[in-house]
Amino acid sequence: xxxxxxxxxxxxxxxxxxxxxxxxxxxMFSDKWRRFNTSVPPWLWVEGYLSxxxxxxxKSSEEKQDAxxxxxxxxxxxxxxxxxxxxxxxxxxxxxxxxxxYDFHVVYSASYKVPVLYFRAYHxxxxxxxxxxxxxxxxxxxxxxxxxxxxxFITQEEHPxxxxxxxxxxxxxxxxxxxxxxxxxxxxxxxGSTIEHYLISWFSVVGQxxxxxxxxxxxxxx
Amino acid sequence: xxxxxxGSVRKVVVLLRATGDAPILKQAKFxxxxxxxxxxxxxxxxxxxxxxxxxxxxxxxxxxxxxxxxIDLYKNFGxxxxxxxxxxxxxxWG
Numbered sequence: 001x002x003x004x005x006x007x008x009x010x011x012x013x014x015x016x017x018x019x020x021x022x023x024x025x026x027x028m029f030s031d032k033w034r035r036f037n038t039s040v041p042p043w044l045w046v047e048g049y050l051s052x053x054x055x056x057x058x059k060s061s062e063e064k065q066d067a068x069x070x071x072x073x074x075x076x077x078x079x080x081x082x083x084x085x086x087x088x089x090x091x092x093x094x095x096x097x098x099x100x101x102y103d104f105h106v107v108y109s110a111s112y113k114v115p116v117l118y119f120r121a122y123h124x125x126x127x128x129x130x131x132x133x134x135x136x137x138x139x140x141x142x143x144x145x146x147x148x149x150x151x152x153f154i155t156q157e158e159h160p161x162x163x164x165x166x167x168x169x170x171x172x173x174x175x176x177x178x179x180x181x182x183x184x185x186x187x188x189x190x191x192g193s194t195i196e197h198y199l200i201s202w203f204s205v206v207g208q209x210x211x212x213x214x215x216x217x218x219x220x221x222x
Numbered sequence: 223x224x225x226x227x228x229g230s231v232r233k234v235v236v237l238l239r240a241t242g243d244a245p246i247l248k249q250a251k252f253x254x255x256x257x258x259x260x261x262x263x264x265x266x267x268x269x270x271x272x273x274x275x276x277x278x279x280x281x282x283x284x285x286x287x288x289x290x291x292x293i294d295l296y297k298n299f300g301x302x303x304x305x306x307x308x309x310x311x312x313x314x315w316g
Contacts, residue, residue: 180310182283184241184281184308201284213287214284
C-alpha cells in the first residue's frame with residue numbers, strides 16, 4: 001500500500017489532494033471512464049491536465065428540466081453523415097434540439113489543492129457560447145444552485161495552460177463538499193483508496209451542473 | 223427488503239439521513255417506486271426542508287444524478303434492504 005504521499009495519511013482528511021495525487025487520480029479516472037463510457041469522448045491527459053473535448057450536449061428546448069443527455073457516437077455519426085446541418089433552418093416551433101459542444105478540462109489548483117473544471121462551449125457551427133447562453137442550456141435547477149449555494153459558481157478566467165479565457169467552476173467550496181462526500185464512507189479515507197475514488201466522486205457533483213452522469217458501473221472498484 | 227408483490231411496481235425503501243447542520247426529518251423513512259427518478263427524492267427533501275440548495279449524496283462518496291432511477295441506485299448502493307440518502311444544508315451563502 002502506498003503510504004508516502006497518500007491522502008489516507010492526512011487524518012482527519014481535509015478534502016484536498018497533492019498534485020502528484022491528482023496526477024494518479026486523473027489517470028485512474030480516465031482509465032475507468034474509457035472502460036465504462038464507450039459512447040462518449042475519452043478523457044485525455046494533456047501535459048498537466050485532463051481534457052475531454054467536443055462533448056455534444058443535446059437538449060430538447062421543451063424538456064428543460066431533464067438532465068441533458070449525451071448522444072451516442074452512433075447517433076453523432078448519423079447526424080454527421082446527413083445533409084449539412086444548418087442550425088438556422090430549424091424553426092423555434094419545432095421540437096428543436098440544440099446541439100452545443102463543450103470542451104472540459106480538469107486542472108489542478110495548487111492554491112486550493114483540488115481539481116477545477118474549466119469549460120467552454122460553442123454552437124454546432126463553431127460560434128462560441130456566452131455564459132448567458134450556456135446558462136440557458138443548463139439543467140433546470142443548476143443556475144439557481146450556482147447562484148445560491150456556496151459549493152461552486154462560474155467565473156471566467158485565463159486558462160492556466162492555454163492563456164485564453166475559459167469559464168470555470170470556482171473551487172472555493174470543493175474541499176468542503178469532498179470532505180462531506182467521503183464522510184459517510186470512512187474506509188475510503190483510511191485505507192488509501194481516496195485517490196482512486198476522488199475524481200469519480202468529484203465529477204458526480206460537478207458533472208451535474210451540465211446534466212452529465214457518471215455510469216454507476218464506474219463505482220465498482222477495479 | 224425492496225418489496226416485490228406480483229403485478230405491482232417494485233418499491234424501494236429510502237432512509238433520509240441528515241448530516242452536518244441539516245435538520246432531521248420527523249418522517250425520514252419511506253417507500254418509493256423503483257422506477258421513479260432520484261429527482262423525486264431530491265424534490266421531496268427540498269419541499270420538506272423548504273430549501274433548494276441541498277447537497278444530496280449516497281454512501282459511496284457519490285452524488286447521484288437526478289435522472290438515475292431509484293432501483294438502479296438501490297442495486298448499487300442499497301444496504302440492509304434500504305437506500306440511505308444523506309443530505310446537508312451548509313452549502314448556502316450567508
